Amino acid sequence: MSVETVPDNIAITCRKLRKVFVLRNTRSMKESIVWLVKGRKGDLSKRFDALQDVSLDVAQGETVALLGLNGSGKSTLLKLISGVLQPDGGTVQTRGRVAGLIEVGAGFHHDLSGRDNVYLNGAILGMTEKQIDTMFDSIVEFSEIGEFIDTEVKFYSSGMYLKLAFSIAVHTDPEIFLIDEILAVGDEPFQRKCIKKIKELAAAGKTLFVVSHDLDLVSTVCERGVLLEHGKVIMDAEVHDVVRELRKRSEAA
Ligand SMILES: Nc1ncnc2c1ncn2[C@@H]1O[C@H](COP(=O)(O)OP(=O)(O)OP(=O)(O)O)[C@@H](O)[C@H]1O
Numbered sequence: 001m002s003v004e005t006v007p008d009n010i011a012i013t014c015r016k017l018r019k020v021f022v023l024r025n026t027r028s029m030k031e032s033i034v035w036l037v038k039g040r041k042g043d044l045s046k047r048f049d050a051l052q053d054v055s056l057d058v059a060q061g062e063t064v065a066l067l068g069l070n071g072s073g074k075s076t077l078l079k080l081i082s083g084v085l086q087p088d089g090g091t092v093q094t095r096g097r098v099a100g101l102i103e104v105g106a107g108f109h110h111d112l113s114g115r116d117n118v119y120l121n122g123a124i125l126g127m128t129e130k131q132i133d134t135m136f137d138s139i140v141e142f143s144e145i146g147e148f149i150d151t152e153v154k155f156y157s158s159g160m161y162l163k164l165a166f167s168i169a170v171h172t173d174p175e176i177f178l179i180d181e182i183l184a185v186g187d188e189p190f191q192r193k194c195i196k197k198i199k200e201l202a203a204a205g206k207t208l209f210v211v212s213h214d215l216d217l218v219s220t221v222c223e224r225g226v227l228l229e230h231g232k233v234i235m236d237a238e239v240h241d242v243v244r245e246l247r248k249r250s251e252a253a
Contacts, residue, residue: 011095011176011207012058012081018089019051019076019231050076051231054090060175061205065218065239067246068228069253074211077228078102078178081209096175096207097126101165103180110154114145114164117153121165125172135171143167144190158185170197177201180211195221215243 006013024045051073058064066074079085080092082100107124108117118139122132132139140149143163153161162185169177179198186194198221202208212218218225218239225242227235229249235242 006057006093006095008095009060010057011060011062012056012209013093014054014056014077014081014090015092016090017051017054017077017080017087017092018049019073019080019085020088021048021050022046023048049231051080051087054228054231054233056226056233056236058207058209060095060207062224063202063208063222064210064224064226065222065242066209066211066226066228067215067218067242069246069250072228073231074228075102075180076231078180078209078211082178094176097172098176098178099125099169099172099174100178101169101180102178107165108153108161111152113152114140114143114149114156117164118149118168121168122172125169125174127172139164139167139171142170142193159187159190162186163190166194166197170201174206176207176209178209181213184212184214215246219243 022045054073054077066077068074076085078100079102080087081094082098082102084100084102107121109120112120115136118136119129119132122135123129127135140146143149143166145160145164148156148160153164156164166186177198195217198208198210202221208222210218210222222239225235225237225239225246226233227242227246235245
């Protein structure tokens with residue numbers, strides 16, 4: 001597969017991205033027997049295009065909101081960009097270090113303490129042990145985890161997971177932040193703190209790609225909006241215009 005040369009100022013490039021999921025339908029005993037008797041003709045599973053021909057460029061320092069109704073493919077696109085999922089067609093390229101806050105606690109090892117997970121996650125995000133040593137206290141302070149830092153993370157609440165994951169990610173100083181709806185699980189004061197931090201990251205020229213159903217929030221944080229519907233990009237414009245269009249479609253739905 002040929003990989004095109006991407007200009008220096010482009011942080012994320014998606015070309016004709018496609019993701020297919022196989023849906024294995026639950027069948028009744030009778031249906032399964034008929035299927036067997038007929039010589040296993042036909043398929044018990046269905047293929048489903050979660051993303052179709054998605055192409056977009058995100059420039060360095062751009063703040064982009066990925067919007068759409070439930071099931072439109074937002075999380076799938078973020079997972080393809082972060083490398084958590086592989087595409088079934090097309091290409092995706094990123095320039096610079098990527099921090100993905102996609103599934104709360106996804107990068108955590110449940111039987112390890114918060115402290116050990118800070119080192120594990122920091123290393124995954126490209127930090128050396130020395131760098132993590134230097135930042136450790138600041139990571140714990142921002143996360144508000146306090147003495148629970150030495151507790152196994154399987155005993156953390158989802159909000160605690162989020163706080164620690166967010167704190168580690170912002171301390172690793174990545175160029176690109178992928179954020180999926182995770183702010184929803186934090187309490188109000190922490191949400192405010194996260195939003196303040198996200199705005200600081202945007203002001204510092206970081207590239208942000210944010211999935212959220214909180215349209216007021218994304219309107220204040222992001223400049224550009226990309227609207228997905230049934231796995232396709234149907235609008236890519238100034239965020240306020242895209243939010244207006246999504247609200248119109250939501251009312252009609
Ligand atoms: N692992 C999977 N296997 C099968 N289908 C999947 C899988 N992951 C996602 N899907 C399907 O792909 C479609 C897109 O899902 P995705 O999570 O990307 O949507 P979304 O826009 O993020 O939705 P939401 O707003 O509800 O979070 C959905 O129909 C979903 O059921």
